[in-house]
Each structure stands twice: as C-alpha cells, then as structure tokens.
Amino acid sequence: METYQIYSLTSAVLFVIGIGGVFITRHFIKKIIATMIMGGGVFLSFVSFAERDALTFADPVPHALVITGIVVAVASAAFALALARRIYQQTGDISFSNDK
Amino acid sequence: MTHLPTSSFPALLVGLPILLATLSLFFGSKGRAVVGLAGSLLTTALSLIAIAEVTRRGTVIHILGGWDPPLGILLRIDPLAAVFIGMLALVGVFISLYAWWYFRVREADTGGLPQFWPLWLFLWAGMNGLFLSNDLFNLFVTLEVVGISAVALAVLSGKTTALTAGLRYLLAAITGSMAYLFGVALIYGSTGTLDISLLGQVLEPGATTTFALLVITLGLMIKMAGFPFHFWLPPAHSAALAPVSALLSALVVKGAFYILLRLWMEVFGVSLTYAAGQLIGVAGAVAVIWGSWQAFMQTSLKLIVAHSSVAQLGYLLMVFPLLILAPGVTTDSADWLSPAWTAGIYQVISHAFAKASFFLSAGIIIMALGHDRIESLRNLVGNMRITAMAIGLAGVSLIGLPPSGGFMAKWMLLKGIFLSGQWWWAPVVLTGSLLTAGYVFMLLRLAFAPAREMDTFRPVPKSLEVVALLLAIGSFLIVFPADFLIQFLESSAVFGSGIEPIMEGGEYGNN
Structure with missing residues (x-):
C-alpha cells in the first residue's frame, strides 16, 4: 500500500466518524467537534490527492483549496460555539432536548 | 466556455452587494437601514440590467482576474442562472421594502436590528455567486457564505427558541457543506479539475464518481431540507423574524436545489441511473405528503407555513425522476422533458x-x-382585509389552483408525469394539493368566521400589508410571461436536457 492510500483511507474513516457523531450525539460541543472531525477527514483527503498520477511534485491546488476550507470551517465552528454559549447562558442547556 | 462573450455583470452582481454590505457597517442604526434599502434597490436594478444583457447577447461570462479555467475561476450568466437571479432580485426587493417598515415599527417597540441589512446583502451576494459559479469549489464557498449569513439572520432576535433552532440549522449546514466538499475532493482527485463544463466532458463513470455523486447529493439534500433531512427547517424558519423567514423559505433553500439540478444534469450524467432518479423522487414524494400533513396538524401560523415549505420543496425533487430516462429511451423521443423543466422552474x-x-x-x-395561534385569526377579514387577501392568494398558489403560478407548476408536472408514463407520481401530486387545500381553507375559514372572543388587533402600517399582497399577486402574474420565459430558457444548453443512463446491461458504455 502506498503512502497516499493510507492517508485517503484514514480520511474516509474520519469522515464517517464525524458524520456519525453529528447525527448520534446530542451534546452541543460534541456535535460541533464531530463536524470538525468530518472537516479534518475532508481536508486530509484533499491533501492525499495532491500526489496524483505520476506527478513528480505535489499538486499545489488542493493545498490552496484546503487552506480556504480550513478558514471557512474555523469561522463556522466559532459561530456554532458562540451560539452554544449563548444558549447555555440563557437556559443552562448544553444539549438538544428532543433531538432526533 | 471561454469563447463566449465576456461582460462585467457577473462580477458586479457578486461585488456590488458585498461592497454595499461592508459600507453599511460604517453607519449607525438609521444610516444602515438607508444604505440597506438603497443597496437592495441598486442590486435589483443591476440584476435586471444583467438579465436584459443576457436576453440580448446570450450567455455571458467573466473570467476573474484574467486567469483562464481550469486554473482560474469563471463566472457565467446563462438563461437558467438569469432566471434564478431575477427571482432573487424581485422577491428580495419586496422583502427589503417590508423589512424597512418592519424594523421601523420594531424600533419603537423593542429596538430595531440594524444587523439585518449587512447580513441580508452578504446573503444576496452569496446567492448571486452561487447562481453564477461554474466551479465546484467556488460553489462550496458561496454555499458557506449563504449558510452562515442565513443562520446569523435566523438567530437575529436572540430568543432562546431562535438560538436553539439556529444552532441546529448551522450544524446541519456545516454537515451538508462538509459532505459536499468530500465529494468535490473525490472528483478533483480523479479528474484534476473543478470546472463544471470541463467535468461534464472528462468525468468517467466508476466507483469514485458514484461515491462522489452520493456524498454531494447527501450534502445538498441536507442543505435544501429534502426528506429525510428536513428536521432543521420548521423550527429555524418559524422562529426567525418575519422578513428573515421569508428570505430563508422563499430563496435560500432554492440555492441548494439549483446546485443539485446543475450538477446532476451537467456533471453526473455518466453515473446516474434510472433507479437513482426514482429514489430521489420517492424522497420528494414522501416530503410532499409528510410536510403537507404536518402543516395540516399545526396550530400556529408560522409552523404551518414552515412545514408547507418542506412539502413544496418535495415537488422540486419529484422533477428528477422525469429527467433521467429509462434505458432505451432517447432524449429526442422524450417529449416530457420540456414540461418537467417548466414545472421545476415554475415551482x-x-x-x-x-x-x-x-x-x-x-x-x-x-x-x-402579539402571537400567531391560528384560533385568533377569527374575523381577520373584518380587521385586516389586505392581509387576509394576501394569505388567500398565496394559499391558492401553493395549492395550485388556476390561474396561479403554482397551478402552472403542478399542471406541467402532471403533464410530464403522464407523458413519461411514470403514473405512480400522479396520486402524490394530487394528494399533496388536497392536503395543502386542507390547511389553506382551514385558515380562510377562521379568517371569515365571526369573532368569538375579543382579540384586539393592533394597527399595523398599511405599507406592510400592501407589500405582502403584491408578492401574492406576483405569484399569479408570473404566468403571463410564461411563453417568453420558456423560450428564453430554451436557449440555455441545460434546459430541456435529459439523462440517458449508459449503464445498460450492467456494464459501462462509452457512447
């Protein structure tokens, strides 16, 4: 197995753990972390694909995409945490009550 | 695609609202509203001029920074994108006018919310970008701009119900984006390009493409609240402030549908099968029945309207099974493609x-x-004639009675269904209309019923009522330019196209 395949498989595993976590957990913070794990998987897959075909150098485009993606993911996570914190301040809840 | 005439409109349509949104941040509460409203009018004018340009010159493109695709990013307005931009501009400008008076009334009461205006303009820029992008990764960025401004708008009131619903909405939106982005990664990994027109030519069928199709569809279904991922929509849309609910329900969810439609028709043709179309059609059919039934069971007005959105979005998904042809049928012989596309656009x-x-x-x-429990709607007609009429007309359009735009959509959908021989969708369309009629007439019955208890209606600015009525009338007026609209759309390459699955006999062909 080549190195990039190990990374690709790891990214798929991370993605599945993340998406499972989002749907299964109820705790605000756990859900937010789960989306970040999903994101980690996606970014890893991008980077692993940078070594495609018989290129002698790493493809720079996926790296540029990943940096944009990370910025977006950080902003979303910060926003979600701010919302969770405000809900906690108003009600004392830290998880969805009648979540599905 | 680079041979098409270039124009600066695609860049302006994204740039102008962003510029205006940023500009409005420098003003205080009053100035922000003025900049916001003026910005809405300007953006609408620009959208209409851009559409006129497309009717004159056909599809126009803009190559950002002069970097040609596949490395650079290309924005394009084809007739399909133009129609969506026009819809956004027309409905958006009415919501802006409503918001102007709404927040002025609110300011006297509980304090205005000047943050609405920059967020709405950012949302507008994101939506315009989404309709114009011809690049998978750019679509991801616009999806995020739209998603984050939409959630920020949804939690504007700061109430606990809105915050909880907003967090759920945001988590669904992030999950949807990440699933979409995973699909983009897989496609980039296997083809090395992100340009949609290029992908339509080079994408090859196979396990990777099928998996990418799966996660991208999953992500976009979460974003457009397609069944069974609709759970976040009713709380988020009903807890938001009125102008925001209107923006989210009428416009934002259509963005994800637009991408889904484009990608299925322009990129993933090689991997789609008849069964995939049927599957997404079933999701739409369940949404129509379940959403309408849930709407029928609610006791507060905004929850009825929010659940009705789940159902109405279901109709959009029911267009897909008609666009993916059964093995052995060719695009030329499929005369139901045009009605199906018309149904989708009109819906x-x-x-x-x-x-x-x-x-x-x-x-x-x-x-x-002060509340929206429906039993208090008694004698609405006596107290607020214009609003009662707006609800009546909008309801008639949702049911799909002639001569409304909703009738046009459902009629064309039924026509497409019968021409294609997929009769099993017809009962769903009819049952959905019947259930919709159920909750609309329930509201109208209350509106005409004599007042039982003394519910005091406080006076509301007439201008608000008139804006709502004009939008309701708009849902009827849109049938008049139908001929022109369809003709205009037919000059778009994607409109009226169908997918001929190439996986006959279980093996991949190359025709």
Missing part, C-alpha cells in the same frame, strides 16, 4: 413569491396580535 418561482407573501403576512399578524 421554484411561484413558491418563492407565494411563500414570501405567506411569511410576511404571518409577520403582520404577529405584529397585530
């Missing part, structure tokens, strides 16, 4: 007008009564 537009009007009317009623 998008008529729902945008009717649902915006419905939510704005609900906002007027909350303003007058």
